[in-house]
Amino acid sequence: MTKTKLSIKLGQLISSLSLALDISENRYFGHSRRTAYIAYSIAVEMGLSEKEIIDIYYGALIHDIGMAGQMAEYTVKEIHFDNKLKKEHCELGGDIVSKLPLDREVIKYITYHHEEWNGDGVFGLKKDEIPLPAQIIHISDYFELFFLRKLEKSEGNPDIDTIKKWLDSSRDKNFKGELCDVLLSIMEKEKFWLDLKFKNIRQVLDLIEPGKNTCINMYGLKKISEAFSIIIDSKSPFTYRHSQGISNLTRKFAIYLGYSPRMIEKLEIAANLHDLGKLTVPNDILEKPGKLTKDEFRIIKSHPYYTKLILKQVEGLEDIAEWAGNHHEKLNGKGYPEKLNYETLTREDQIIALADIYQALTEDRPYRKGMEANRAIDIMLNMADNHYISKELLLDFKQLVFSM
Numbered sequence: 001m002t003k004t005k006l007s008i009k010l011g012q013l014i015s016s017l018s019l020a021l022d023i024s025e026n027r028y029f030g031h032s033r034r035t036a037y038i039a040y041s042i043a044v045e046m047g048l049s050e051k052e053i054i055d056i057y058y059g060a061l062i063h064d065i066g067m068a069g070q071m072a073e074y075t076v077k078e079i080h081f082d083n084k085l086k087k088e089h090c091e092l093g094g095d096i097v098s099k100l101p102l103d104r105e106v107i108k109y110i111t112y113h114h115e116e117w118n119g120d121g122v123f124g125l126k127k128d129e130i131p132l133p134a135q136i137i138h139i140s141d142y143f144e145l146f147f148l149r150k151l152e153k154s155e156g157n158p159d160i161d162t163i164k165k166w167l168d169s170s171r172d173k174n175f176k177g178e179l180c181d182v183l184l185s186i187m188e189k190e191k192f193w194l195d196l197k198f199k200n201i202r203q204v205l206d207l208i209e210p211g212k213n214t215c216i217n218m219y220g221l222k223k224i225s226e227a228f229s230i231i232i233d234s235k236s237p238f239t240y241r242h243s244q245g246i247s248n249l250t251r252k253f254a255i256y257l258g259y260s261p262r263m264i265e266k267l268e269i270a271a272n273l274h275d276l277g278k279l280t281v282p283n284d285i286l287e288k289p290g291k292l293t294k295d296e297f298r299i300i301k302s303h304p305y306y307t308k309l310i311l312k313q314v315e316g317l318e319d320i321a322e323w324a325g326n327h328h329e330k331l332n333g334k335g336y337p338e339k340l341n342y343e344t345l346t347r348e349d350q351i352i353a354l355a356d357i358y359q360a361l362t363e364d365r366p367y368r369k370g371m372e373a374n375r376a377i378d379i380m381l382n383m384a385d386n387h388y389i390s391k392e393l394l395l396d397f398k399q400l401v402f403s404m
């Protein structure tokens with residue numbers, strides 16, 4: 001256990017979480033990252049201030065955050081061509097961002113990222129009523145969506161003529177003329193296209209990342225983890241309180257076990273994020289009422305792998321990533337996805353795992369009602385007898401549950 005002060009780089013955290021948004025179902029990989037690069041390039045070309053560049057970059061990385069949870073069943077295209085869905089993901093996105101430790105202005109950038117220059121957008125803002133960063137994210141978003149996706153498939157050269165025609169027809173209608181000109185001038189640079197190549201973009205973002213050294217403290221990290229737990233839970237009506245429930249249980253259990261305030265917070269953060277990888281699992285599998293096929297089960301079982309993969313990208317989150325990613329491992333080695341066992345699983349891993357099992361048993365699912373506490377603990381005692389979970393820890397947990 002380290003005692004050094006927690007300081008997490010905000011940029012690393014946001015970009016790793018944007019990865020979770022990008023690997024959500026129906027998304028195509030890297031949309032957020034490339035949109036962020038394009039928006040950043042426009043902002044730099046326009047000579048905007050460092051603060052504006054930072055906000056635009058992070059705003060673009062999470063511009064579609066409103067799509068990840070309850071809107072997960074729609075494709076990006078469906079959402080971007082239907083006015084009702086467009087409005088919904090903008091509002092949801094603004095709402096989620098209001099819970100993150102980002103500048104309040106960023107809420108507007110996310111909420112208005114689909115406004116059209118001529119006032120035809122979903123909120124009817126027009127011209128300079130639309131915050132400039134929202135306009136920049138808007139043009140970058142559509143440019144990415146319309147042209148780079150094709151490029152990914154062909155690995156070929158960009159069709160500059162078609163892009164120019166598109167910009168001509170969108171000028172003063174969808175986008176401010178000045179922004180079209182800026183984009184046209186950036187497109188002249190070979191570097192722009194090389195940076196956007198799928199194999200380069202990640203390293204490029206590492207290099208350019210504005211506000212690299214902005215750190216957040218435990219409070220900020222907790223806020224972000226809470227916002228993401230809401231996104232994760234809202235993905236399915238059957239899990240709408242799941243992560244939050246586990247987080248509450250974990251907090252109570254950690255207090256009961258006498259952990260330090262700092263460890264209690266870290267455990268809570270791990271609990272909030274334990275199912276982060278579920279953002280990658282399609283809803284029709286998550287919500288399937290009947291028995292899952294072998295393939296469907298394999299896909300569901302990949303979620304703790306993604307939880308760990310995403311969180312491990314962030315320096316300083318190593319132990320939280322472990323506790324969160326190990327919640328389906330079992331002491332007897334029969335869990336997943338790493339087949340860890342009692343030799344390597346820590347007490348903290350098991351705290352999250354116990355809270356998860358108990359919460360899952362006691363909450364309603366599509367195929368059954370939630371169980372009473374007594375019955376859930378009985379099932380868990382049986383699991384402990386078969387060496388799936390720690391008996392010692394479970395007895396403490398039982399004490400806690402019956403004292404609640």
Ligand SMILES: [Fe+2]
Binds near residue numbers: 063064089113114141
């Ligand atoms: Fe969008």
Ligand SMILES: [Fe+2]
Binds near residue numbers: 035063064
């Ligand atoms: Fe988008």
Ligand SMILES: [Fe+2]
Binds near residue numbers: 274275327328
């Ligand atoms: Fe899980």
